[in-house]
Amino acid sequence: MTRILTILALLFATPAWAEDDGRYNLGDDPPSEFYAYHQPDLSSVGRLIRQEKMPGKMLLPSSSQATRILYSSASGLNPDKVVAVSGALFLPKGEPPKNGWPLLSWSHGTVGVADKCAPSWDGYPEFHREYLARWLEAGFAIVASDYEGLGVKGTHPYLATRPAAYSNLDAIRAVRSAGFPVSRDVFLLGQSQGAAAALATAGHAMTYAPEIIIRGVVLTGVPFFSPKALIAVRDARPRDIVDPQLGYNFLALSLAQMADPSFSMNDYLSDKARPIAQRISAICNRKMRKIISEEKLTYNNSFIRSPNSGLEKAFKLMQYPELGLKVPIFIASGAMDKDTPLRMQQALVSKLCDAGSQVHSVVYKDKAHLNTLSHSINDAMGFVQAARLGKLTDGNCLSARALQ
16 A cells, blocks of 8 residues: 555656746735745644634625635645645534534635635635525535645646645644534535535545545536546537637646646647736636637637647546545536536446445536536535435436436
8 A cells, every 4th residue: 555655646746846847836926925824844734824804705695704714734746745725614603503513615616726816815706605605504614625726835736636635625624623613524515626626525535534524425517537528528619619618728738737847838829829828827717718708719729739648647637536435426417518518427427326436416407517506506405414314315326327
């Protein structure tokens, strides 16, 4: 086992020269002194470094308290290195139960790689705020990591699953160790990039944080990167019309640069697209999508050659550590989803089922990537409540396979 862990550490470790390479400092500009941690020695993981009250506008509806947190975590790129990670904790209104509020770990979707895009600083979009408020109303506390490299020193490794998983697990450890009134039971929730983070969190918890009791996982718009899935994504996205989703490509290329010292996105981008793609260091995803539309970028006029071969090492960082999970999983998919197409999500459901996971899969025929989140909340809450009471059924893997 020790030999395997050593090999994995070498495979995913950030190269020593990376600290001095400009490509590894994308978006590296902490938005306030709170996020800038200068002490060189972070001796242990899952420890709260500091906290501060968040501005009133950052309060989620139905929350009594919003606390910005900074805590220690193992780097998902180099597990021997301890880094500072930021996030937030939201508590419901009223008196907590005797054993504390049941805890939800919320994993956010794509915001970008610039530090100012960290949700604990920039806030959540309105549909996220409404969604999370429903859980607060139901009596859940919410801990929400920004993920490694967002808000704090270092470039955010976009879509890399282990960094996000370690960040989530150590956020849970940090709020517990700091004495916040939260219980031992945890549910993992995630949307899009965050769905991948939540699923990876359940997988890594078995070895990285076995003391954390995960009772269930709720995923919407979950990606699954395999050769077959990539074909589905490519087929679903046009190459000759303006495509705001190119912003995802630019972010993924930033991870490829972190994974491969010989790879530079500039070698693949056109003169028209290159200065726009480089702006991921300073702007968030929502603004990038708007600029792509204004500049009329298409796949064909953005790339001078395909970057797929250079993305292979990045795709390795996007994989899930384990598909045979011991916790029940709820997956909500929209049939109209173009960001993570239904075929991609159903392929993941099939793999999870084949590995022995208990999967509860729901498909909404007329929903897309974003509105599946809010539309699925009643089903998600029913799943969570049944899991808390020990009344879950065995899932619907047989019917889900029939849809393949």
